[in-house]
Amino acid sequence: MPVLAFIMEDLEDVALDHADKLGRTAFHRAAEHGQLDALDFLVGSGCDHSVKDKDGNTALHLAASQGHMDVLQRLVDIGLDLEEQNTEGLTALHAAAEGIHADCVVFLLSAGSNVNALTQKGLSCFHYAARSGSEDMSRALVKAGGRTDVADKGTTPMHLAVKHNFPGLVQLLIEAHSDLDAMDIRQQTPLHLAAEHAWQDVAEMLLIAGADLSLRDKQGKTALAVAARSNHISLVDMIIKADRFYRWEKDHLSCRDDSDLSRKNLTFKQDHRQETQQLRSVLWRLASRYLRPNEWKKLAYSWQFTEAHVCAIEQQWTGTRSYQEHGHRMLLIWLHGVATAGKNPSKALFEDLMAIGRRDLAESTRKMANGEPTAPRRCTVM
Structure with a gap:
């Protein structure tokens, strides 16, 4: 620090706490740029520790926002106020979180910073951590009791x-028991947002965790309706599967497997399992070749699909043969339900095709599902 020493010793008219156009003194600048030696020299020379710049930032704010851990530790040691707020209401902890400096966040929490302090706009440190996606910061905030x-x-x-x-x-x-059904200014829940943006992984997490599927936004739309409006087909089908699963679970509480409380085996995504491949192939043939235009709906209603489910499926694909795609999607959703319930899908399909008056189709479908040969097609010369 020979330059600083020269300035202080030989230029008597230099004010130690002189501020620049931003209201920042040499002490601020040393903290902002991580210059620990300069900071120590200024402290030893008797500078003002608590001075704020024009935005209300102390040296602690500036060091935290830039992630200068060694400077931050020194400032805490000399007694700067951890809860001092700038003009926007940010504490040093907010500044560290906004700057995505997880190590500084952990240090400030250990030093006693208020984990639940709010800015003038009502932002918590968790908001900053969530914006950046920092799991390390968020984990530290949860551990410290952050709301x-x-x-x-x-x-x-x-x-x-x-x-x-x-x-x-x-x-x-x-896992921290956040409110899954909180509504924002548009009355959208997190699931509405996942549906709007087609984030399948995130949506499945919310669905498995038990997000309320009945909640409506300001436009009166459920998450299912939002997904359907946006033509997010896979997400529409996932939400219908989840809705049907929870309706079934509510009616069969005694059937729930208590050994799988985490629901680690539960999924609402498209089925790609080898063990269901043959049956899925049968369902495709059934929908694309044999079911008549309105028969998929008859099956759907007999399987307790709701009007909202059917409307959401119908919203994608149009045209005279769109019923084939609609029927195929409905059958795959149904397959998820019967598999979850532990039923024999071939037997259930046979019985329900019989119920809608398609005895011929029921028998041929049973044979296809069991890998048996069906009657050969006759070649007709026109």
Whole structure:
């Protein structure tokens, strides 16, 4: 620090706490740029530790925002106020979180910073962590007792994690018991946002965690309706599967497997399992070749698909043969349900085709599902 020493010793008219146009002194600048030696020299020379710049930032804010851990530690040691707020209401902890400096966040929490302090806009440190997707910061905030449901105009950290598609953070917030059904300013839940943006991984996490599928946004739309409106076919089918699963589970509480409380084996995504490949092939042939235009709906209603389910399926694909695609999707959704319920899908399909008056189709479908040869087609000369 020979230059600083020269200035202080030989230029008597230099003010130690002189501020620049931003209101920052040499002490601010040393903290901002991580110059620990300069900071120590200024402290030893008697500078003002608590001075603020024009935005209300102390040296602690500036060091935290830039991630200068050694400077931050020194400033805490000399007694700077951890809870001092700038003009926007940010504490040093907010500044560290906004700058995505997880190590500084952990240090400030250990030093006693208020984990639930709010800015003037009602933002918590969790909001900043969720914006960046930092799992390390979020984990530290949870461990320190941070509230996960503080809302900024209705927007919770969960909304932000879903909106920006951070699956790891969404899972962390779920495990921290965040409110899955909180509504933002548009009355959208996190699931509405996942449906709007077609984030399948995030949506499945929310569905498995038990997000309420009946909630409506300001336009009166459920998450299913939002997904259907946006033509997110896979997500529409996932939500219908989830809705049917929870309706079934509610009616069969005694059938629930208590050994799978985490529902680790539950999925609502498209089925690609080898063991269902033959039956899925049969369902495709059934839908594309044999079912008549309105018969898929007859089956759907007999299988307790709701009007909303059917409408959501019909919203994608149009034209005279669109019923084939609609029927195929409905059959795959149904297959998920019967598999989850532990039923024999071939037997159930046979019985329900009989119920809608398609005895011939029921028998041929049973044979196809069992790998038996069906009657050969006759070649007709026109």
